[in-house]
Amino acid sequence: MTDLLKFSIPGKPEYVGVVRLAASSVANRAGFDVEAIEDIKVAVAEACNNAILHGISDNCCNYEIAFTLDEKKLTIAIDDNGKGYDIGNYQEPDLANPKEGGLGIFIIRALMDEVQINSNTGKGTTITMTKYI
Amino acid sequence: MTLEMKSFFNSEMNQWKLEVKGEIDVFTAKNLREKIKDIYNKKQKDIILDFKQLNYIDSTGLGVIIGAYGRMKEKNNNLIIINAKQNVLKLLTITGLDKILIKTNF
Numbered sequence: 001m002t003d004l005l006k007f008s009i010p011g012k013p014e015y016v017g018v019v020r021l022a023a024s025s026v027a028n029r030a031g032f033d034v035e036a037i038e039d040i041k042v043a044v045a046e047a048c049n050n051a052i053l054h055g056i057s058d059n060c061c062n063y064e065i066a067f068t069l070d071e072k073k074l075t076i077a078i079d080d081n082g083k084g085y086d087i088g089n090y091q092e093p094d095l096a097n098p099k100e101g102g103l104g105i106f107i108i109r110a111l112m113d114e115v116q117i118n119s120n121t122g123k124g125t126t127i128t129m130t131k132y133i
Numbered sequence: 134m135t136l137e138m139k140s141f142f143n144s145e146m147n148q149w150k151l152e153v154k155g156e157i158d159v160f161t162a163k164n165l166r167e168k169i170k171d172i173y174n175k176k177q178k179d180i181i182l183d184f185k186q187l188n189y190i191d192s193t194g195l196g197v198i199i200g201a202y203g204r205m206k207e208k209n210n211n212l213i214i215i216n217a218k219q220n221v222l223k224l225l226t227i228t229g230l231d232k233i234l235i236k237t238n239f
Contacts, residue, residue, distance in 0.1 A: 013160035017134030020158075020189075038220045045191055049159045053193075095229035103192035103228055110227045 005067040009048070011055070011080070016048045019065060023076070026067045030074045031133055039111040040074065040131055046104040047078040047127040055080030055125055072133060073113075079126040087119050136161035138168050148179040154186035157194030166197045173201075177208055185216035195228060202234065211236075 005026060009015050023044040027037040044065070051063040063080040093102045105127075109115050112129040119125035137154040149172050157165055169180065182198070184190075202212040214234045217225060225231040 013158075014134075016159055017156065038223075042189075042191065042220075042224065045158065049191060049193060052159060093228075103195055107192055107224065107227060 001070065003069045005069075007065045008062045009065060010062055011052045013052060016045055016052070019048050020045050022065075023067075026069065027074060027131075030069050032074070032131070036131060040076070043108045043111045043129055044076055044078070046108050047076075047129070050104050050125070050127065051078055051080035073130050074133070075128065075130045077126055077128045079124065081124040087117060134158075134160070136164055138165070140168065140172050142172075142176060142178070148181055149173075149176070150181045150183060152183040152186065156189040157187065157197070158189065158191045159193045162191075162193040162197045165194065166201070169197070169201045173205065173210075177205075177210060179211040179213070180205070182212065182214045183216055184214055184218065184221055187218065187221055190221050190224060195224070195230060198234065199230070 005022075007019065007022060009019055020041050024037055024041045027040040032040065048063070048065075055063060061081065063078065066077045066079075068075040068077075090105065091102070093106050105115075105117070108127065108129060113132050114128075114130040116128045117125065118128075135155045136157055139152045139154075140149060142149055151168065151172065153165065155161070173180065180201075198212065198214075205212050212234065213236055214225070217235065222231065222235075225234065
C-alpha cells in the first residue's frame with residue numbers, strides 16, 4: 001500500500017524550515033531511525049535550496065514536494081518549474097579545494113540511497129530521492 | 134528556523150569567539166556572513182565558531198563558512214569550529230570540511 005503526501009511551497013527561503021519539519025515528520029512516521037530521519041531532512045532541504053536558488057526566479061511561484069511511502073521505502077520528489085539546466089554541466093565539487101557553492105547535490109547523493117535528477121533547460125528540474133527503510 | 138549569534142573578543146587568547154544558536158540555512162546564512170564580516174572588520178584575528186547550540190546547518194551555511202575561511206586564510210588567520218553536534222559533524226565529514234575547519238588541539 002502506498003501513501004502519497006504532497007506539498008506546494010512558496011519558493012522563499014523562510015519556508016524551507018517548514019519543509020524540514022514536514023520531512024522529519026513523514027520520515028518518523030515511516031519508521032526510520034534518528035540518523036536516517038536527519039539524513040532525509042538534510043537531503044530534502046538541499047533539494048529545496050536548489051529549487052529556490054537555481055530553479056524558480058525572483059522569489060516567485062511555488063515548487064512541489066511529493067512524499068511517497070510504502071513498507072520498503074520513502075521516495076521524495078522535489079519539482080520546480082524554473083529555468084532548468086544542462087545536467088551535463090554539473091561538476092562534482094573538489095573537496096580538497098572547497099568553494100562556496102555546489103555542495104547541495106553532492107550532499108543529497110551522500111545521504112540518500114538513490115537519487116535521480118531530471119532537468120531540461122527552460123523546463124525546470126525534478127530531484128527524486130529514495131531511502132530504504 | 135532562527136539563528137542567534139553572540140560574539141566577543143578574547144584579548145588573552147587574541148581571538149574572536151562566535152557562538153551560534155539555532156539553525157544556519159538558506160534563510161539565515163546571510164546573517165552569519167554579515168556577522169563574520171562585521172567582527173573580522175573590527176579586528177582581523179582568528180575566529181572560533183562555537184557550534185554547541187547549533188542544531189542544523191546546510192550547504193549555504195557551509196558555503197558562508199568556506200568563503201570566510203578562504204578570505205581569512207589569505208590574511209593568515211584561522212577559522213575554526215568547536216563543539217559541533219553529531220549531525221553537524223556528519224555533514225562536515227561528508228564534505229571533507231572537518232579536515233580544514235576542526236582542529237582538536239585548539
